[in-house]
Amino acid sequence: MCEIIFSRIFLGFPVLLLWMSGGLAHAACPLELNPPRLVVRYGDSVSVNCSTSSTDHEGMGWEATFGGTSLEQDVIVVTWTVKNLTDWTIQPKCYITSKDGKQCLETFPVILYKTPDRVSISVLNHSGPMVEGTQYQLQCDIQNIAPLQNLVVKWYKGNEPLDNVTYSHVSKRPVDVSATLMISPSRDDDGDQYRCRAELDLGPEGPQPHPTVTSEPLNITVHYAPEFLPGNDTVEVSAGSDVSLDCSAEGNPPPELRWTNNIAEGNANETTVGRLRTLNISRVTANATYNCTVTNRLGSITKQIHVLVDVPPQQHPTMFSTAPSIPETMTTLPGTAKPKLVTFPLELNPPRVVVRYGDSVSVNCSTSSTDHDGMGWEATFGGTSVEQDVNVVTWTVDNLTDWTIEPKCYINLIDGKQPSIVLPVILYKTPDRVSISVLNHSGPMVEGTQYRLQCDIQNIAPLQNLVVKWYKGNEPLDNVTYSHVSKRPEDVSATLMISPSKDDNGTQYRCRAELDLGPEGPQPHPTVTSEPLSITVHYKPCINASGLPVRIPVFRGYPEELVCEAEGYPQPRIKWVYDPAKHVREAGGNLTVFEAGLYNCTATNDVATSFIVVEVVLNEDYLPLIAGFVAFMVVVISVIFVVIYSIYYKNNKMGRYSLKKAKLSSTPNGNVAQNGGRDTPFPMTKLSQPNIYF
Ligand SMILES: *[C@@H]1O[C@H](CO)[C@@H](O)[C@H](O)[C@H]1NC(C)=O
Ligand SMILES: *[C@@H]1O[C@H](CO)[C@@H](O)[C@H](O)[C@H]1NC(C)=O
Ligand SMILES: *[C@@H]1O[C@H](CO)[C@@H](O)[C@H](O)[C@H]1NC(C)=O
Ligand SMILES: *[C@@H]1O[C@H](CO)[C@@H](O)[C@H](O)[C@H]1NC(C)=O
Ligand SMILES: *[C@@H]1O[C@H](CO)[C@@H](O)[C@H](O)[C@H]1NC(C)=O
Ligand SMILES: *[C@@H]1O[C@H](CO)[C@@H](O)[C@H](O)[C@H]1NC(C)=O
Ligand SMILES: *[C@@H]1O[C@H](CO)[C@@H](O)[C@H](O)[C@H]1NC(C)=O
Ligand SMILES: *[C@@H]1O[C@H](CO)[C@@H](O)[C@H](O)[C@H]1NC(C)=O
Ligand SMILES: *[C@@H]1O[C@H](CO)[C@@H](O)[C@H](O)[C@H]1NC(C)=O
Ligand SMILES: *[C@@H]1O[C@H](CO)[C@@H](O)[C@H](O)[C@H]1NC(C)=O
Ligand SMILES: *[C@@H]1O[C@H](CO)[C@@H](O)[C@H](O)[C@H]1NC(C)=O
Ligand SMILES: *[C@@H]1O[C@H](CO)[C@@H](O)[C@H](O)[C@H]1NC(C)=O
Numbered sequence: 001m002c003e004i005i006f007s008r009i010f011l012g013f014p015v016l017l018l019w020m021s022g023g024l025a026h027a028a029c030p031l032e033l034n035p036p037r038l039v040v041r042y043g044d045s046v047s048v049n050c051s052t053s054s055t056d057h058e059g060m061g062w063e064a065t066f067g068g069t070s071l072e073q074d075v076i077v078v079t080w081t082v083k084n085l086t087d088w089t090i091q092p093k094c095y096i097t098s099k100d101g102k103q104c105l106e107t108f109p110v111i112l113y114k115t116p117d118r119v120s121i122s123v124l125n126h127s128g129p130m131v132e133g134t135q136y137q138l139q140c141d142i143q144n145i146a147p148l149q150n151l152v153v154k155w156y157k158g159n160e161p162l163d164n165v166t167y168s169h170v171s172k173r174p175v176d177v178s179a180t181l182m183i184s185p186s187r188d189d190d191g192d193q194y195r196c197r198a199e200l201d202l203g204p205e206g207p208q209p210h211p212t213v214t215s216e217p218l219n220i221t222v223h224y225a226p227e228f229l230p231g232n233d234t235v236e237v238s239a240g241s242d243v244s245l246d247c248s249a250e251g252n253p254p255p256e257l258r259w260t261n262n263i264a265e266g267n268a269n270e271t272t273v274g275r276l277r278t279l280n281i282s283r284v285t286a287n288a289t290y291n292c293t294v295t296n297r298l299g300s301i302t303k304q305i306h307v308l309v310d311v312p313p314q315q316h317p318t319m320f321s322t323a324p325s326i327p328e329t330m331t332t333l334p335g336t337a338k339p340k341l342v343t344f345p346l347e348l349n350p351p352r353v354v355v356r357y358g359d360s361v362s363v364n365c366s367t368s369s370t371d372h373d374g375m376g377w378e379a380t381f382g383g384t385s386v387e388q389d390v391n392v393v394t395w396t397v398d399n400l401t402d403w404t405i406e407p408k409c410y411i412n413l414i415d416g417k418q419p420s421i422v423l424p425v426i427l428y429k430t431p432d433r434v435s436i437s438v439l440n441h442s443g444p445m446v447e448g449t450q451y452r453l454q455c456d457i458q459n460i461a462p463l464q465n466l467v468v469k470w471y472k473g474n475e476p477l478d479n480v481t482y483s484h485v486s487k488r489p490e491d492v493s494a495t496l497m498i499s500p501s502k503d504d505n506g507t508q509y510r511c512r513a514e515l516d517l518g519p520e521g522p523q524p525h526p527t528v529t530s531e532p533l534s535i536t537v538h539y540k541p542c543i544n545a546s547g548l549p550v551r552i553p554v555f556r557g558y559p560e561e562l563v564c565e566a567e568g569y570p571q572p573r574i575k576w577v578y579d580p581a582k583h584v585r586e587a588g589g590n591l592t593v594f595e596a597g598l599y600n601c602t603a604t605n606d607v608a609t610s611f612i613v614v615e616v617v618l619n620e621d622y623l624p625l626i627a628g629f630v631a632f633m634v635v636v637i638s639v640i641f642v643v644i645y646s647i648y649y650k651n652n653k654m655g656r657y658s659l660k661k662a663k664l665s666s667t668p669n670g671n672v673a674q675n676g677g678r679d680t681p682f683p684m685t686k687l688s689q690p691n692i693y694f
Contacts, residue, residue, distance in 0.1 A: 029096070031052055031060075031096055033049070036109075037108070037110070038108075039202045039203070041112075042112050042114040045083045045085070046067075047080070049077050050080065051076055054096065056099055058098065058099060059072055059097055060072060061078055062078055064080060064082075064092035067082040071097070078094065088112055088146065088173045091108075092107070092108045092110065094106045094108065111202060111206075112146065113202055113206075114145060115145070115200065115211045116145040116198050117144040118143040118144075119196060119213045119214065119215045120215050120216065121138060121140050121195065121196050122138070122139050122218070123138055123139075123220075124137040129222070130185050130221065131298065135183070136182070138194055139178050139179070140155070140196035140215060141177075145175065145177065146174040148171040151198060151200060152164055152166050153165040153198055154197045155195075155196050179196065185222045186222065191221070192219075193217035193220075196214070199211070221252075226251030226255035226296050227301070228301065233304060235305065236308045237284050237309060239284065239309050240285065242280060242281065243281050243307055244280045245278060245307070246278050247292035251296045256294065256295050259292055260291045284307055287309050288306075290305045290306075292304075292305060344419065345413070346410075350520070351424075352425070353424075354521040354522070355426070356430075356526075357401060357427055358401055360396070361397050362395070363407070364393075365394070365409035366392045369391075369413065372412060373388070373412035373413065374412050375393050376409070377407055378409075379407035380405055381402055395409070405425055409421050426462060427461065428517055429459065429461045430513070430515065431458050431528050432458045433528075434457050434511065434528045436455050436511050436531065439454045448499060448539075451498050451499070451500070452497055452498075455468055455493060455494045455496070455513075457494070457513045457528075459491060460489055463482045463485070463490050463492060467513075467514045468480040468492075468511055468514075470511050471511070471512065472509055473507055502539040502569065504535060505535070505536060506534060512527050513529075514527045515527070538569050540568055540605070540607040542567050542610060543564060543603050543610050544566065548614055550614065552615070552616050553618075554617070555619050555620070556618060559585075559593060560592070562590065562614055563590050566603035568610075569605070570606055572603035573605070574588070574603055576591045576599055577601075582594075582595050584599075596617050598613055598614070598615055599613070600612075
């Protein structure tokens, strides 16, 4: 019951509305528009007929900002025409005036549209490659579109539609709008193209297909941290066989791969740098763990690969370590295999060779077995065919130039077995050029500053046998060796930090590339030495302080000479700094001063300025004063003496003897005067006598 009532109401309601708006209006206003509504592109032409069924009216016409007509009588059709419709808000109205003076209008619905001038896509607040799992906001900028309510912005990844954006805001005039899309790209999206499209859905009267403008594609790059692909992390091999370790990894940017063998049980330490995804190890002799590290700018991961060596019942004595400097490891074998070694049917003479690149080489392979099906050498150069009925085969090359040659001598035994032995060959080459230079510096050095010397060695092999020796004059400074294994020639550089002192001025540095190829190698070791690098060491001035006390007294009227001497390289310039009002005499580094004051001796060269300040203090000369005082005293004493003498003389003349005076001297009075009191203990005479005539 209820459902029926509801559906009736819902169905009936629009019908009623239609009847009320269309039916009633039509009845009241006898006008018909043809076409009834229009969608016009901005600037296009438009033409609409307004016709009436009323044969009896006062007149009819169009009222509009453009294309309006005057009131026309005796017509049943008036046409509204605009060649170039550019008024965004135009609302043309057709009207009719009936005989009874009533007027009715019909507004013509027109939608003016415009496709955008430009649609562009961009990433908001980001540039460059994206990172997997991070959110980014894409923005689509649409310029100059109308009407906004009919716009649909569609987002695409490649050809796959992602999202539709519409606008509820109503605007008849053109506007600029932006739509955004959040994305969180995955690694599979690397290289994908995003696009946005502005589409105008103008309804059934609008153009079909919808006018659209699509943006240029946005190419995205998605980076992600390295990841290992599934692979075995334990590899079992039999002793002496080759093994290939897999460390495949993916990442964007493609990761760098680095191998390091950290637990070297008999194997030489090996590091391979590059994009290699596998590591091949020839003739594995010992258990080892290899670390494989893959790195890109987003991260670094390491995995361990264990190599387990089974000890086989029978052993081949073909172990040749890549580190020939330790001959003991070359034939290291598990103890259980040793008894078998004795019966091994092949012997090499010499057992290993060290050959200069391009030289000739010859090695005999002999057998103790008298009964075999043939023997021979297998090699990229100098191999032989299978020879029967011999017990020596010789491998000979006139000009050995294959850096990675591995000649193998084999024998076909009667029982079908084919034991073989690999001849260890070390091919070496002295460097084409060894040169020494100062890194990031030219010209003279300054004492106490650090410099880096670089020794460039061009085209040397094998690198693991190279020793770079540094010398200052004839004094050895440092030895550099390389753990990196390379059979082919390479260019390498060694560096040395120096901090020269002033005594190093003019010394010569040299570096020497030496190939230490073990006991089988040439003696003395092949060496190439660089040209010497002479260094010039500048140092700051040092003023000789022993010649310049900090404080010097000077007596008035007696000038003092200050001698300023300094040592330094380049030779420092001496300059005295003082109050210009002072009276001085300057000659070279010598300054003659007359007055008290501060005198600043500065010594300057390219490196620095040093100075010593001398304080000159004035001392009064008291000598003339002392002399004057003494002279005065002498005169006074002399006068006193003369007075006493004259009194004594008078008394004597008068015949009055004083007992006291007689005791003083028993000599006659004349003697006392003449001898100057030589015998008297009276001190004054002694003092005054010489001083009177001073
Ligand atoms: C409008 O009327 C004119 C003449 O009556 C006719 O030629 C034209 O085709 C009509 N236009 C439309 C859109 O009906
Ligand atoms: C239409 O009018 C606009 C502005 O009034 C003008 O720029 C344009 O050239 C015109 N187009 C035509 C086809 O007359
Ligand atoms: C976007 O609109 C189109 C029709 O125009 C439709 O086919 C599509 O499914 C819509 N996409 C989304 C994500 O809504
Ligand atoms: C985007 O990628 C396409 C094809 O992969 C290429 O042709 C175009 O040049 C790229 N555009 C940019 C801006 O890198
Ligand atoms: C990994 O080990 C398994 C079992 O030991 C072996 O079957 C497989 O071939 C190995 N895969 C590789 C790539 O060596
Ligand atoms: C490593 O060994 C595999 C097979 O064991 C071979 O296919 C590959 O070429 C070798 N790679 C190198 C660099 O020697
Ligand atoms: C390597 O390790 C395995 C298991 O730990 C052991 O059985 C084997 O003898 C070892 N091989 C060598 C050469 O040491
Ligand atoms: C190799 O053997 C040949 C003859 O059998 C002999 O002349 C030569 O000296 C031997 N060379 C070496 C390096 O022993
Ligand atoms: C050895 O071979 C190299 C390259 O193949 C050649 O340049 C050189 O001249 C040869 N030397 C001799 C002595 O034949
Ligand atoms: C460098 O090696 C030589 C032997 O080749 C040795 O005599 C010298 O002491 C070493 N010098 C240094 C600094 O290690
Ligand atoms: C400065 O004095 C020293 C020592 O008295 C003397 O040897 C030197 O010649 C003098 N220099 C000059 C330029 O007078
Ligand atoms: C001495 O002279 C030098 C150079 O002009 C100046 O740098 C320094 O400060 C002076 N010393 C004194 C104590 O005036």
